[in-house]
Structures are given as structure tokens and as C-alpha cells.
Amino acid sequence: MTHVVVTGAEGFVGRALVQRLLAQGLAGQPLSRLTLLDLGFAGPHADSRVVQLPGSIADAAVRREAYAVPVDAVFHLASIPGGAAEKDYALGRSINLDATLGLLEDLRGQPVPPRFVFASTVAVYGEKLPAVVDEATLPAPGLTYGAHKLAGEYLVADASRLGWVQGCSLRLPGVVARPGEGTGMLSAFMSLLFWRLAAGHPLTVPVSRDGVAWWISVGRCVDNLLHAATVDPARFTARRSYQMPVLRLTVGEVVDALAARFGADRQALVTYAPDPFIERLFANYPPLATPQALELGLQHDGSVDDLVVRALAC
Numbered sequence: 437m438t439h440v441v442v443t444g445a446e447g448f449v450g451r452a453l454v455q456r457l458l459a460q461g462l463a464g465q466p467l468s469r470l471t472l473l474d475l476g477f478a479g480p481h482a483d484s485r486v487v488q489l490p491g492s493i494a495d496a497a498v499r500r501e502a503y504a505v506p507v508d509a510v511f512h513l514a515s516i517p518g519g520a521a522e523k524d525y526a527l528g529r530s531i532n533l534d535a536t537l538g539l540l541e542d543l544r545g546q547p548v549p550p551r552f553v554f555a556s557t558v559a560v561y562g563e564k565l566p567a568v569v570d571e572a573t574l575p576a577p578g579l580t581y582g583a584h585k586l587a588g589e590y591l592v593a594d595a596s597r598l599g600w601v602q603g604c605s606l607r608l609p610g611v612v613a614r615p616g617e618g619t620g621m622l623s624a625f626m627s628l629l630f631w632r633l634a635a636g637h638p639l640t641v642p643v644s645r646d647g648v649a650w651w652i653s654v655g656r657c658v659d660n661l662l663h664a665a666t667v668d669p670a671r672f673t674a675r676r677s678y679q680m681p682v683l684r685l686t687v688g689e690v691v692d693a694l695a696a697r698f699g700a701d702r703q704a705l706v707t708y709a710p711d712p713f714i715e716r717l718f719a720n721y722p723p724l725a726t727p728q729a730l731e732l733g734l735q736h737d738g739s740v741d742d743l744v745v746r747a748l749a750c
């Protein structure tokens with residue numbers, strides 16, 4: 437009897453995680469109940485194990501209902517994205533910080549401390565990255581979103597020390613390939629590349645062909661979230677926070693892999709129109725070393741070809 441709770445279940449990563457949990461269960465155990473939290477749902481779920489709780493994770497009554505049946509694992513994915521959190525400080529604080537603490541505190545008194553996996557972000561590092569980022573790099577968030585996510589990592593570690601949960605935070609890089617146009621998201625080009633070139637449609641990207649980014653597919657990201665919820669917690673570092681391993685690739689390398697898969701004519705579909713601001717933010721990433729994460733069993737996509745396959749499988 438395994439009960440799993442997913443916050444932000446209707447989001448990009450949440451949907452992929454939910455699909456996988458229903459198909460594979462957790463740690464080899466089928467789920468008895470999967471409670472989904474989000475502001476709303478596109479429609480009822482066909483699987484009878486799914487309980488949809490529309491509402492805000494900031495609402496204690498919603499959290500109480502989610503936890504009414506003993507919980508084995510929580511995947512906390514709900515968040516206000518960086519741009520929106522920067523525009524509305526109060527909203528960002530209430531969801532990204534206060535509700536994260538609420539979700540942890542409300543798990544006090546569960547019969548067994550549940551696993552708690554928190555989706556943090558590479559935004560914790562800030563804009564001025566060192567020549568190499570590694571697991572000793574001190575975070576210096578450049579946005580309130582990153583500051584609140586970093587605070588969330590500490591809250592997860594402290595709640596674990598207190599015995600409320602067995603927690604772990606994973607810092608996600610830009611995950612591909614998010615469906616849709618990603619309107620308003622400055623990094624939308626990273627996902628659009630995959631969908632447009634697969635469909636044979638043209639695209640102008642706001643970065644140069646040599647721009648370098650950190651990449652992970654949504655499928656590999658879900659693998660890592662599930663692994664963090666099942667690996668022996670005695671293996672976690674005291675910080676309980678890990679950088680997800682990534683592939684560091686130029687935009688051109690990703691385009692080449694898409695052209696190799698879908699046809700050489702795809703190369704001509706891409707127009708490079710670098711915007712210095714976007715290039716600096718999303719196509720200027722230094723090498724990233726994650727030996728602790730790899731040792732724990734977290735993984736990147738392995739090769740650009742596998743990144744393409746997994747990115748388009750969502």
C-alpha cells in the first residue's frame with residue numbers, strides 16, 4: 437500500500453512523473469493512492485488510484501486533505517516561476533517559501549517519516565558562475581525565486597534532521613522538451629528547438645550556434661526524482677541537496693543531433709539571432725562537475741542522441 441503525493445502535478449515535469457508513477461509504482465511497489473495537488477486540472481483522471489485535489493498548496497486545508505491518508509512519499513514540484521515571482525514578491529514567497537515549509541511541517545506526526553523530494557533549481561547559483569561549477573560552488577541567487585528555492589533546500593534538510601521527513605533536494609537545469617510555445621519564457625527556445633525541428637517547422641533562436649547550455653530530458657529528470665525518493669537515505673550528504681547531472685552541449689550540437697534524426701534539411705530551418713541578454717543567461721554555461729550526484733546514482737542523458745529521444749517522448 438503506497439501513497440504518493442505530487443504537488444504541481446499538472447505541470448510539465450509533474451505530468452511526466454505522474455504517468456511514470458502510475459505505470460511503474462515506487463521502489464517496485466504499485467501505488468495504492470496517488471494524490472495530485474495543483475490549482476486546477478484539465479479533466480478527471482481515468483485511473484481510479486488518482487485523487488485530484490484542486491486548490492493551492494498555500495491552503496492548510498488542502499494540505500491536510502492530501503495528508504489525511506498516511507503518506508509514503510511527496511514530490512514537491514509546485515512553484516511560481518522566476519519571472520512571475522520577481523513581479524509578485526508576495527505570491528512567490530507564499531508558494532515557493534511558506535507553502536514549502538507548510539508541506540514539511542504538516543508531515544509531522546505521520547506514522548513513518550515519508551520520503552520528500554523537492555525540485556530546486558540551478559537558479560540558486562545566480563548569474564555570475566565560476567569557470568567550473570561543482571558541488572562546492574556556493575550558491576548566490578540572483579532572483580528571489582532562486583533565494584526561496586535555496587531556502588527550501590535548507591528547510592528540507594532541517595525537516596529531515598528533525599525526523600519529520602526523509603528529504604532530498606535536486607537542482608534541476610532547464611528541462612526539455614516542454615510542449616507548447618512557452619510564451620513569455622526566455623528559455624522557451626531550448627524546448628521549441630526539439631518540437632519545431634521534429635515537425636519540420638522553422639525557428640529563430642535568440643542565441644548563437646556556439647552558445648553552451650546545460651541540458652536534461654524530462655524523462656531523465658523523472659528518473660532522477662524517482663531515484664531520490666528510493667535510494668537509501670543513509671547515503672545522503674548532510675546538505676541533502678544535489679545538482680542533477682547534465683549534458684553540456686552547444687545549441688549547434690543539439691541541432692546536429694536533431695538533423696541526424698529527422699533529416700539534414702532541418703539545419704536550414706534554424707535562424708540564429710543572438711540576443712546578448714538571453715545568450716548570457718541561457719547559452720553561456722561553464723562545465724559542471726557532479727561526482728557526488730553521480731555516485732548517488734543520479735544521471736544525465738548519456739548522449740545527445742538519447743537526450744533527443746527522451747526529450748520528445750513526453
Ligand SMILES: NC(=O)c1ccc[n+]([C@@H]2O[C@H](COP(=O)([O-])OP(=O)(O)OC[C@H]3O[C@@H](n4cnc5c(N)ncnc54)[C@H](O)[C@@H]3O)[C@@H](O)[C@H]2O)c1
Binds near residue numbers: 448450491492493556
Ligand atoms: N522545467 C524546468 O526547466 C525547471 C528548471 C528548474 C527548476 N524547475 C522546478 O521544477 C518544478 C517543476 O517544474 P515544471 O517545469 O513542471 O513547472 P510548471 O510551471 O510546468 O508546473 C508547476 C505547476 O505548479 C502549479 N502550481 C503553481 N502554484 C500552485 C499552488 N499555489 N498550488 C498548487 N499548485 C501550484 C502550476 O499550476 C503548475 O501546474 C518547479 O518547482 C520548478 O521550479 C523546473
